[in-house]
Amino acid sequence: MEIKNICCIGAGYVGGPTMAVIAFKCPHINVTVVDANSEKIKAWNGPVENLPIYEPGLAEVVQQVRGRNLFFSDDIAENIEKSEMIFMAVNTPTKTEGQGAGMAADLRYVEACANDIAKYSKSDKIVIEKSTLPVRTAEKIEEILKENSNGIHFEILSNPEFLAEGTAIEDLFKSDRVLIGGDKTKSGQKAVQTLVNIYSNWIPKEKILTNNVWSAELAKLASNAMLAQRISSINSLSALCEKTGADIDELSKAIGMDHRIGPHFLKASVGFGGSCFQKDILNLVYLCNHYGLNEVAEYWHQVIKINDYQKKRFTKKVIEHFNGNLKGKKISIIGWGFKEKTNDSRESASIYVAKWLCELGAKIEIFDFHMSEDKIKKDFITYDFITNNYPTILSPEKEKIFKSSHAIILMTGDPRITKFNFGSSCVFDGRNVLKLASLKSKNKIISLDKPND
Numbered sequence: 233m234e235i236k237n238i239c240c241i242g243a244g245y246v247g248g249p250t251m252a253v254i255a256f257k258c259p260h261i262n263v264t265v266v267d268a269n270s271e272k273i274k275a276w277n278g279p280v281e282n283l284p285i286y287e288p289g290l291a292e293v294v295q296q297v298r299g300r301n302l303f304f305s306d307d308i309a310e311n312i313e314k315s316e317m318i319f320m321a322v323n324t325p326t327k328t329e330g331q332g333a334g335m336a337a338d339l340r341y342v343e344a345c346a347n348d349i350a351k352y353s354k355s356d357k358i359v360i361e362k363s364t365l366p367v368r369t370a371e372k373i374e375e376i377l378k379e380n381s382n383g384i385h386f387e388i389l390s391n392p393e394f395l396a397e398g399t400a401i402e403d404l405f406k407s408d409r410v411l412i413g414g415d416k417t418k419s420g421q422k423a424v425q426t427l428v429n430i431y432s433n434w435i436p437k438e439k440i441l442t443n444n445v446w447s448a449e450l451a452k453l454a455s456n457a458m459l460a461q462r463i464s465s466i467n468s469l470s471a472l473c474e475k476t477g478a479d480i481d482e483l484s485k486a487i488g489m490d491h492r493i494g495p496h497f498l499k500a501s502v503g504f505g506g507s508c509f510q511k512d513i514l515n516l517v518y519l520c521n522h523y524g525l526n527e528v529a530e531y532w533h534q535v536i537k538i539n540d541y542q543k544k545r546f547t548k549k550v551i552e553h554f555n556g557n558l559k560g561k562k563i564s565i566i567g568w569g570f571k572e573k574t575n576d577s578r579e580s581a582s583i584y585v586a587k588w589l590c591e592l593g594a595k596i597e598i599f600d601f602h603m604s605e606d607k608i609k610k611d612f613i614t615y616d617f618i619t620n621n622y623p624t625i626l627s628p629e630k631e632k633i634f635k636s637s638h639a640i641i642l643m644t645g646d647p648r649i650t651k652f653n654f655g656s657s658c659v660f661d662g663r664n665v666l667k668l669a670s671l672k673s674k675n676k677i678i679s680l681d682k683p684n685d
């Protein structure tokens with residue numbers, strides 16, 4: 233099947249950047265990203281400085297290809313109909329109600345996509361799971377497509393996305409690997425090859441792995457679980473450092489220099505956030521329990537429990553510093569996104585720390601380089617902040633002076649914070665980034681591996 237038109241359903245953190253890069257690297261293919269949220273589509277079509285998501289390098293790519301062979305539209309029906317290949321890049325959050333609530337992935341958006349594809353297709357299509365899905369979801373999608381279609385052939389592939397927010401464009405240009413899972417049938421293998429041909433425009437052949445669908449689906453969950461496990465492992469050791477006088481950064485370096493272990497994801501922090509790690513591990517735990525593998529489920533669940541413990545342990549340091557009396561204390565939180573170089577705050581550790589301190593009466597102010605005021609305000613509602621003590625939000629243009637704060641909480645590793653003026657406030661370093669002698673001399677720094685006094 234010759235691919236002239238690609239449609240991607242979901243214009244979010246995955247759909248936007250991945251399709252921008254495909255369009256950039258494949259000028260012979262028209263790529264249209266559709267979304268049910270018209271406001272988001274409007275923003276994707278607006279000035280590149282205000283795209284709905286912030287990613288280094290994204291605006292430059294969009295600037296070059298938008299209107300050439302990259303389009304954003306809210307006409308889902310028309311774009312499904314005219315495309316030979318359809319990516320599903322919709323959100324798959326943790327279920328909040330019904331069977332598996334709090335653990336299993338909520339597949340309602342993926343199922344809605346499959347229904348739309350079945351409804352609006354008039355010719356054969358290759359349908360690609362780009363969203364992270366529990367293993368064997370392709371079966372469910374196939375069921376929906378078969379039920380609603382009229383003799384049209386759909387080939388379902390799994391092509392999970394491994395980009396990391398903050399480095400998405402770099403990751404997409406130079407992927408460690410691209411994973412494509414498909415049926416072992418002749419038509420399945422043909423569809424796999426069609427997608428291989430698209431990635432081959434810029435990814436070396438040896439980095440494109442073709443698997444069965446179930447391996448591809450599970451590989452994504454397993455990768456995220458292993459990455460998060462490293463973070464929880466090093467974070468658990470930071471608690472032991474606090475008791476023993478060992479230094480967590482020295483420990484990370486010593487451990488990471490072992491080539492069998494490697495240095496990545498060994499930086500202690502207040503805990504991982506983001507839309508993926510927690511939900512994907514919970515999903516993995518749910519799957520293991522579903523298959524009766526209770527010990528395996530408990531093993532992975534521990535990664536989440538340590539992450540929650542680390543957020544609480546860090547917040548307790550702030551509370552203890554004020555002997556539990558936070559009423560009216562002005563505390564500045566620097567960094568709201570779940571990590572630097574992103575405007576995504578889903579499950580950000582900052583949210584949990586801020587919420588707890590607000591509940592104890594602290595006057596919180598928030599500073600972030602990339603988050604809009606609107607997005608932060610939405611988080612107060614989504615995460616149920618008490619309405620009579622919402623934090624105030626500082627503009628990113630504000631002069632970076634926090635002299636009058638009773639305490640500063642650093643929740644970002646952005647190197648620009650080292651230029652800020654913290655006066656003589658006590659600094660709680662949630663990323664263990666302040667190793668600067670100049671700051672150390674002026675400020676009391678409480679880090680993850682040191683006791684308060």
Ligand SMILES: NC(=O)c1ccc[n+]([C@@H]2O[C@H](COP(=O)([O-])OP(=O)(O)OC[C@H]3O[C@@H](n4cnc5c(N)ncnc54)[C@H](O)[C@@H]3O)[C@@H](O)[C@H]2O)c1
Pocket residue numbers: 241242243244245246247266267268269272308321322323324341342344345362363364365393394395396397507508
């Ligand atoms: N964010 C990441 O870093 C990342 C990395 C790898 C994989 N993933 C996975 O990719 C998937 C998408 O993640 P995301 O962060 O891009 O989500 P997102 O919330 O940023 O974007 C999803 C978009 O899908 C749209 N949508 C939902 N249902 C729709 C429907 N039926 N029709 C049209 N549009 C619809 C929403 O309006 C939203 O704009 C998830 O499964 C996630 O786990 C995310």
